[in-house]
Amino acid sequence: MANERPHGKRIDEATGTSTVGHEWDGIEELDTPMPRWWLWSFYLSIAFAVGYVVVYPAIPLRREGTPGLLGWTSRGDLQHEVDEHRKGQSAMLAALARTPIERLPENTGLMRAAVAGGRAAFKVNCVQCHGAGAAGSKGYPNLNDDDWLWGGDLKAIENTITHGARQANDPLTHTSQMPAFGHDGILTPLQIDQVAGHVLSLSGKARDNAAGAQLFAVNCAICHGPAGQGNRQVGAPRLSDAIWLYGGTKEDIEAQVTNPRHGAMPAWGGRLDPVTIKMLAAYVHSLGGGEEFVEAAPAAKTDAKP
Amino acid sequence: MRSPDVIDLSRLADPVSAPQLFQKRKTVHNKRVDGPFRRFKWLIMAVTLTIYYATPWLRWDRGPYAPNQAVLIDLAHRRFYMFGIEIWPQEFYFVAGLLIMAGIGLFLVTSAVGRAWCGYSCPQTVWTDLYQHIDRFIDGDRNARIRLEAAPWGPKKIARRVLKWGIYLVIAFWTGGAWIMYFADAPTLTHDFWTGHAAAAAYITVAILTATTFTLGGFMREQVCVYMCPWPRIQSAMMDEKSLTVTYKDWRGEKRGSLKKAENNPEAFGDCIDCMQCVAVCPTGIDIREGPQIGCITCALCIDACDKVMAEIGRPRGLIDYITLEEADREKAGGAPRSAWKSLLRPRTIAYFTVWGAIGLIMLFALGTRAHTAISAAPDRNPPYMLMSDGSVRNAFTLKLRNMESRPRAMRVVVEGLPGAEMWSDEIDRKAAARSLLVTVPADSSASQRLYVIAPPNTPAQDFEFNVTSQDEQVEMAETKTRFSAPGDE
Numbered sequence: 058m059a060n061e062r063p064h065g066k067r068i069d070e071a072t073g074t075s076t077v078g079h080e081w082d083g084i085e086e087l088d089t090p091m092p093r094w095w096l097w098s099f100y101l102s103i104a105f106a107v108g109y110v111v112v113y114p115a116i117p118l119r120r121e122g123t124p125g126l127l128g129w130t131s132r133g134d135l136q137h138e139v140d141e142h143r144k145g146q147s148a149m150l151a152a153l154a155r156t157p158i159e160r161l162p163e164n165t166g167l168m169r170a171a172v173a174g175g176r177a178a179f180k181v182n183c184v185q186c187h188g189a190g191a192a193g194s195k196g197y198p199n200l201n202d203d204d205w206l207w208g209g210d211l212k213a214i215e216n217t218i219t220h221g222a223r224q225a226n227d228p229l230t231h232t233s234q235m236p237a238f239g240h241d242g243i244l245t246p247l248q249i250d251q252v253a254g255h256v257l258s259l260s261g262k263a264r265d266n267a268a269g270a271q272l273f274a275v276n277c278a279i280c281h282g283p284a285g286q287g288n289r290q291v292g293a294p295r296l297s298d299a300i301w302l303y304g305g306t307k308e309d310i311e312a313q314v315t316n317p318r319h320g321a322m323p324a325w326g327g328r329l330d331p332v333t334i335k336m337l338a339a340y341v342h343s344l345g346g347g348e349e350f351v352e353a354a355p356a357a358k359t360d361a362k363p
Numbered sequence: 364m365r366s367p368d369v370i371d372l373s374r375l376a377d378p379v380s381a382p383q384l385f386q387k388r389k390t391v392h393n394k395r396v397d398g399p400f401r402r403f404k405w406l407i408m409a410v411t412l413t414i415y416y417a418t419p420w421l422r423w424d425r426g427p428y429a430p431n432q433a434v435l436i437d438l439a440h441r442r443f444y445m446f447g448i449e450i451w452p453q454e455f456y457f458v459a460g461l462l463i464m465a466g467i468g469l470f471l472v473t474s475a476v477g478r479a480w481c482g483y484s485c486p487q488t489v490w491t492d493l494y495q496h497i498d499r500f501i502d503g504d505r506n507a508r509i510r511l512e513a514a515p516w517g518p519k520k521i522a523r524r525v526l527k528w529g530i531y532l533v534i535a536f537w538t539g540g541a542w543i544m545y546f547a548d549a550p551t552l553t554h555d556f557w558t559g560h561a562a563a564a565a566y567i568t569v570a571i572l573t574a575t576t577f578t579l580g581g582f583m584r585e586q587v588c589v590y591m592c593p594w595p596r597i598q599s600a601m602m603d604e605k606s607l608t609v610t611y612k613d614w615r616g617e618k619r620g621s622l623k624k625a626e627n628n629p630e631a632f633g634d635c636i637d638c639m640q641c642v643a644v645c646p647t648g649i650d651i652r653e654g655p656q657i658g659c660i661t662c663a664l665c666i667d668a669c670d671k672v673m674a675e676i677g678r679p680r681g682l683i684d685y686i687t688l689e690e691a692d693r694e695k696a697g698g699a700p701r702s703a704w705k706s707l708l709r710p711r712t713i714a715y716f717t718v719w720g721a722i723g724l725i726m727l728f729a730l731g732t733r734a735h736t737a738i739s740a741a742p743d744r745n746p747p748y749m750l751m752s753d754g755s756v757r758n759a760f761t762l763k764l765r766n767m768e769s770r771p772r773a774m775r776v777v778v779e780g781l782p783g784a785e786m787w788s789d790e791i792d793r794k795a796a797a798r799s800l801l802v803t804v805p806a807d808s809s810a811s812q813r814l815y816v817i818a819p820p821n822t823p824a825q826d827f828e829f830n831v832t833s834q835d836e837q838v839e840m841a842e843t844k845t846r847f848s849a850p851g852d853e
Contacts, residue, residue: 190745201759204752260754298752299820343789345749345759345815 153332158211159350161339168339175340178333182325191344195304196320203346204300206292207231210350213289215338219331221324222292230324233292238276239315246315248272253310259285259297263307390512391585391648393495394505394640398667407483408492416537419544423447428806429769436546442807448730449807451767460726464719469594471715473601475707476685477608481595482662487587488646490538490580494531495646501527505643531581532573539572585647589658599657604688605706609661611641611652611683614695619652622676634682640672641665641683651683661685735767736774736839738831747848754820756849762812764831766804773803773834776812780827781847783819788812801834816847824852 065078066088075088091099109115113125149170161168179191186197193199198206207217217231224230238244244252248268255269256277274283280293287295294302302320303313325334341347421433423446430437435444443450443458450457472479481488502508502523514520543565544552555561556569579587588595602608616635625632635652642650644665649658651665663685670680686694687706694700743759751757766772777799778784785796796817804810826846833839 188745190743192746192749199746199749201746201749201757202751295752299750299754300752345757346751349792 150332153335158215158335158338161211161335171336171339172343174333175336175338175343178329178337179340182329183337186322191341196302196318198302198320199300200341201344201346202300203348204295204298205289205346205348206294206302208289209342209346209348211338211342211347212350214341214347215334217322218334218337218341219324219326221326222322223319224321224324227324227326231292233280234319235280235293235313235317237316239311244272244276244314249311249314250307252277253307253314256285256296256310257305257307260299262305388586389648391646392498392505392508392512393646393648393664394643394668395499396640396644396664396668396671398664398670400663400667404483404492404662404664408489411484411486411489412493416541419541419549425449425769426806428771430548432548434545435548438546449767449769454733457726457730460722464722464726467715467719467722470601471712471719473598474603474606474715475712477602477606478595478598478659478661479607481588481598481660485594485660487579487592488660488662490534490576491584491646493534494580494584497527497530497534501530528581531577535573535576535580536569538576539569542572543568585658585660588647588660595657603711604692605709605711607685607687607703607706608655609651609659609663609666609683610655610686610688610691611635612681612686612691612694613652613654616652616682634673634678636672636676638672640668644668734839734841735837736772736831736833736841737763737765737767738776738829738841738843739763740829740843740845742845742848748850748852750850751817755817756820756822756847757815757817758847760814760816760829760845762802762814762829763809764802764804764812765809766833767807768837769807771803771806773801775799775801775832775834776814777830777832778816778827779830779842781816781818781822781825783822784816784827784847786814786816788814793817818847818849822847822849824849 065076065080067076068074069076069085069087072087076085077088079086090096110123111125112127113129114122115125116123149167152164152167153171156164156167161171179187180189183191187193187200188197191200203209205213207213207222216229220227220229220231222231236243239246239249251266251269252272253269254263254266255273257263258265258269273281273285277285280288280291281296282288282293285296287293287297299305301309303309303318325337329337418434419432422431423433423444424431425444429449430444432444433446435442437444441452448457469480498508502511511520511523540556543556546552547565552561552565556565583591614633616633618632619635619637620632622636622638625636641652642648642665644667645651646662646664647658647660649656651659666681666683666685669683673680673682681700685703686700687703690701690703690706739762741761741763743761747758749757749759762776764774764776766774778786785798786800787793787796788800791800793815796815800814802810802812824847826844828842828844830840830842
């Protein structure tokens with residue numbers, strides 16, 4: 058009982074549904090409509106898409122895309138988040154700027170914040186030489202240990218970071234110059250061998266020799282001290298400990314005496330703001346070898362009235 | 364008895380009587396009924412709804428450092444409180460265990476009493492029941508509701524519908540509102556919610572749950588059970604011939620006929636007088652006389668209705684009754700009826716119960732004996748060790764000390780092994796380095812403690828332990844093994 062309709066449409070007997078009207082070799086298609094909820098979801102998505110295109114950046118043009126009514130950008134989003142974060146930090150940064158670095162340990166919370174900030178700044182500015190774990194390498198001081206060329210309290214570290222080492226443009230920079238004993242012919246290779254033996258003996262790594270001790274007393278003790286204990290005023294390393302910046306074998310020492318290497322460090326005072334430098338100093342101090350700040354004894358005054 | 368699962372293909376050509384793949388829904392207007400099963404349903408509904416709405420408002424004193432809500436899922440702080448029990452995220456297996464117990468509990472109930480979950484305590488059933496009572500309260504009983512539905516839309520019908528749907532909406536909102544109370548301090552959240560200070564998630568959750576309750580309970584009702592819910596399909600595999608189910612005893616009821624016909628010719632007719640009461644009271648709108656079917660949630664309201672009719676016409680109760688398929692075959696063959704309780708105790712239900720109980724006992728044991736103190740140590744990896752100027756070797760560790768008690772506790776950390784080693788921290792100066800040190804861990808939290816351990820020169824790399832002991836009457840101990848790195852240990 059085919060119910061013929063115009064354009065070949067008819068009601069299918071088995072299902073009671075209308076066909077779409079086409080026929081291919083006897084195969085017909087039922088005109089089954091999309092479910093309403095599906096259709097309405099589809100229309101809603103279209104409406105949403107139109108609104109989205111108007112409001113948000115959407116259509117790429119030749120130079121840049123359409124900006125959208127809201128003016129939203131992902132960069133702006135990020136900048137907003139950064140600004141919010143900065144705003145949250147501003148009180149801490151202001152407190153840090155006010156506090157002299159040697160007073161920082163009195164304020165545990167501020168100290169902790171400074172260490173955290175310093176850790177981040179260290180990753181950007183310092184790891185290139187001192188390493189990600191601040192363990193340094195040959196020629197680059199290890200900042201975790203308790204051996205300091207120029208002092209290991211907060212103020213000394215801040216000073217070192219600010220003015221660097223061997224920076225010609227900074228009058229306050231750390232400068233020390235070890236003579237090139239071999240290169241300039243002050244000592245003969247034999248004498249250098251002897252003095253290197255003596256240096257090793259200071260930390261018990263070699264047997265002492267009288268000639269070396271004599272040479273050391275004449276040439277080296279003025280900076281490194283008679284017992285090789287070093288001198289932070291001139292940046293002369295301690296020779297009686299287990300830590301060697303340029304290596305601790307006899308060959309290393311002989312090479313250093315013959316033609317010393319002089320490491321340089323940038324003066325960060327011109328590149329970083331004082332607060333960041335404070336944070337860096339706090340971080341380096343916190344690595345485990347930091348020393349306590351001791352107020353330099355005021356020059357003895359004789360106020361006693363006669 | 365016609366089986367609804369078999370489609371008679373010869374009838375497909377006739378579009379009127381042929382089963383359709385999609386059936387247009389006919390609203391179910393179930394009639395009020397009273398009886399033991401209806402009263403049991405009332406009881407279950409009262410208990411489950413009370414549990415759901417009231418639980419977040421129960422208080423439980425945990426001292427000043429923990430919330431005082433008896434049941435609280437504190438997502439922000441990653442804690443789950445349930446009366447005297449507190450669960451941390453890493454102990455989520457307790458929740459998994461609870462879910463497994465719930466699953467096996469459903470198996471147990473299904474194999475013993477069939478779809479009792481569906482019939483009495485499923486939220487969909489409880490809320491549908493609640494909404495059907497609203498229908499009755501506003502629009503009257505079955506016949507009045509059928510008339511109202513057929514009536515054209517006029518002011519009276521609109522007013523009725525608006526009132527009814529308004530009440531639907533209030534209940535739905537209350538349902539969604541109760542849900543969020545489990546996730547925050549209920550009184551505070553209620554205040555924040557109405558003053559507009561609650562988190563967006565709270566409003567969104569309430570909106571979603573209000574919409575689902577309104578739709579599923581108010582309008583979709585039995586369609587959820589028939590079309591959406593997977594559980595009836597799983598249950599049909601879980602049930603066996605020994606599971607209780609609501610059964611029309613066709614061998615006793617057929618051939619059905621009106622009371623008058625049956626009185627005239629008692630030999631030709633069975634007990635069923637075709638009064639259609641079982642159909643009228645059914646909340647899912649099925650005819651139980653067609654046999655077991657997916658739409659039957661075994662709520663037993665038809666039993667109540669039929670028993671009442673049987674009592675009125677002076678015939679024995681139980682023409683429709685809870686019996687097992689096995690029992691049905693026996694009765695059909697002429698056997699005497701046996702008590703339904705017999706089918707409850709059998710190897711399968713006992714096995715389910717054993718597994719269910721065992722998991723519960725294991726969980727209780729684990730909960731009762733778990734330590735409230737823990738320690739873990741992470742050695743610094745860059746640099747792994749540090750040579751000090753006196754030649755001694757220093758390692759840095761980050762200790763995590765866990766205190767699961769809701770009060771701050773002092774804990775003593777001790778280095779075990781590693782001869783000659785001492786330790787200090789950022790708070791304790793190196794000059795005060797010792798084999799042990801005290802750390803105070805805040806209530807109900809983990810404390811991170813950075814430690815420097817220093818060993819004499821030439822100490823080789825080796826394993827050692829950190830021990831922790833709580834400095835209170837519990838004296839809980841925990842230990843962790845870690846490694847001390849030294850030069851030459853690359």
